[in-house]
Amino acid sequence: MRALVQRVTEARVSVGGEVVGAITEGLSVLVGVTHTDDEAAAQKLAGKVANLRVFDDADGVMNRSLLEVGGSVLVVSQFTLYGDTARGRRPSWTAAAPQAVAQPLVDSFSESLRTLGIPVATGRFGVEMQIALVNDGPVTLLVEV
Numbered sequence: 001m002r003a004l005v006q007r008v009t010e011a012r013v014s015v016g017g018e019v020v021g022a023i024t025e026g027l028s029v030l031v032g033v034t035h036t037d038d039e040a041a042a043q044k045l046a047g048k049v050a051n052l053r054v055f056d057d058a059d060g061v062m063n064r065s066l067l068e069v070g071g072s073v074l075v076v077s078q079f080t081l082y083g084d085t086a087r088g089r090r091p092s093w094t095a096a097a098p099q100a101v102a103q104p105l106v107d108s109f110s111e112s113l114r115t116l117g118i119p120v121a122t123g124r125f126g127v128e129m130q131i132a133l134v135n136d137g138p139v140t141l142l143v144e145v
Contacts, residue, residue: 001031001032001033001034001037001041001042001045001105001109001144001145002031002032002033002034002081002082002142002143002144003029003030003031003032003045003049003081003142003143003144004029004030004032004078004081004140004141004142004143005027005028005029005049005052005054005140005141005142005143006027006028006029006133006135006138006139006140007026007027007054007055007135007136007137007138007139007140008023008025008026008027008028008074008133008134008135008136009024009025009134009136010022010023010024010025010133010134011023011026011028011074011131011132011133011134012074012131012132012133013074013076013121013122013123013129013130013131013132014129014130014131014132015123015124015127015128015129015130020122020123020124020129021074021076021121021122021123022074022121023071023072023073023074023119023121024072025069025071025072025136026066026071026072026073026074026119027049027052027054027066027071027072027073027074028073028074028076028131028133028135029049029073029074029075029076030076030077030078030081031045031075031076031077031078031081031106031109032077032078032079032080032081032082032096033077033079033082033096033097033101033102033105033106034082034095034096034097035095035097035101037097037101037105038105039105039108041105041145042105042106042108042109042112043108043109043112044145045109045143045145046109046112046113046116047112047116048143048145049066049073049113049143050065050066050067050113050116050118051065051066051067052065052066052141052143053065054066054139054141055068055069055071062139066118067116067117067118071118072118072119072120072121073110073113073118073119073120073121074120074121074122074123074131074133075106075109075110075113075120075121075122075123076122076123076129076131077102077103077106077123077125077126079093079096079097079102080093080096081096082095082096082097083095083096099125099126102125103125103126106125110122
């Protein structure tokens with residue numbers, strides 16, 4: 001699994017003009033799933049995201065995790081994270097898992113974060129979404145398990 005993680009002061013996802021998920025301080029997380037991913041990968045990724053030390057401490061050093069600052073997470077499934085651009089100009093999506101595989105793992109990732117006590121908002125799987133966010137820092141990381 002792969003996640004593009006952005007520290008945000010706010011983020012929201014809309015479908016057809018309706019806001020379906022929104023957070024204030026925390027992380028916006030785009031999650032991609034490939035064919036070999038499983039439940040263990042979803043839980044491991046959730047643990048990594050929850051414990052990433054990307055929030056400032058009293059000295060202004062990124063030394064605090066989401067768990068320590070009490071932030072939220074906006075989780076959005078993103079199959080394009082497994083797009084292959086090595087050849088030509090059109091990405092190949094063959095490395096991305098199909099919806100039947102990916103959706104339960106993205107849901108498991110979100111539920112694992114909730115189990116850790118983190119408030120989670122989500123997009124909707126398999127539909128066109130619009131994401132608006134304010135990247136804080138900016139801080140953006142690619143996290144893989």
